[in-house]
Amino acid sequence: MSVPPSPGIDRPEVVTAAAAAGLPSMARAQAAGTMGSVVVALTVNDERRRLDLDSRVTLLDALREHLHLTGTKKGCDHGHCGACTVLVNGVRINACLSLAAMHDGDVVTTIEGLGRPDRLHPVQAAFIAHDAFQCGYCTPGQICSAVAVLAEVEAGVPSHATGDLTAPVTLDTSELRERMSANICRCGAYSNIAEAVADVAGRS
Numbered sequence: 001m002s003v004p005p006s007p008g009i010d011r012p013e014v015v016t017a018a019a020a021a022g023l024p025s026m027a028r029a030q031a032a033g034t035m036g037s038v039v040v041a042l043t044v045n046d047e048r049r050r051l052d053l054d055s056r057v058t059l060l061d062a063l064r065e066h067l068h069l070t071g072t073k074k075g076c077d078h079g080h081c082g083a084c085t086v087l088v089n090g091v092r093i094n095a096c097l098s099l100a101a102m103h104d105g106d107v108v109t110t111i112e113g114l115g116r117p118d119r120l121h122p123v124q125a126a127f128i129a130h131d132a133f134q135c136g137y138c139t140p141g142q143i144c145s146a147v148a149v150l151a152e153v154e155a156g157v158p159s160h161a162t163g164d165l166t167a168p169v170t171l172d173t174s175e176l177r178e179r180m181s182a183n184i185c186r187c188g189a190y191s192n193i194a195e196a197v198a199d200v201a202g203r204s
Contacts, residue, residue: 038101044069045113053100060084060095063110071111071140075184082183085141085148086110092148094182111140114147122203123147126196134187142183146197149179153201171201 038055041048044067051066060077063069063086072095075083079097086095087109115121123146126132133139152159153171161178162169169175176194185193 040100040104042100042103042105043107045108045110051100055099055101057100058096059086059088059093059098059100059103059108062100063095063108069110069112073137073140075138075141080184081138081141082145083138083141085144085183087144087148090148090151092145109144111144114143121147122200123150123196126200127193130192130196130199132189132192132196133185134189138183138185142180142185142193145180145183146193146200149176149197150201152179171198 036055037052040051040053040062042051042062043049044063049067051062053062053066057066060072060074063072064074072086073083074096075081077084077096079094082094084095085092087093088098088103088106090107090109115124120128121143123143127139127143133142149171153169153175156169158165158169159175159178161174171179173194176197180193180197
């Protein structure tokens, strides 16, 4: 039985098409064949930025290539590894799967905006104290995700591991593993990562 060849798929075009449902003006431009640049205003790490971008540029590429915030890493570029995790309006997302044009007016926080060398964010300090990284490539995404996890627990947001939806959410082992499961550590420092996040959660 012969298998028909896979059609050539241009990933930026697929991402654009998938996002077009939420961007009517982009859908119209695509249908008319007039895809071009868009102006996107973002508040990135407390600084207002205005970018003139190709409408198909992802938030990840806007941060890395246009704003030169290279702390946010490009790992799989398919939303599988979590290396590109950033906070948008306080909620963690995979920046590689989101178009920059979708975030006009949004507040974006990257690893560079969480703390400074002389005043680290508590999660950053805990990662150092618990040796929660080895190569460090995926660490920025893990830290951003951990910051969001702590905020989710504080707000009482349940996860798939939450057994009792009527009780206060506690960050036990199963909750922590479930909530951090989208962030892969290629070096396998999972136990140290869990200890670091649990440490900050306990202090909070």
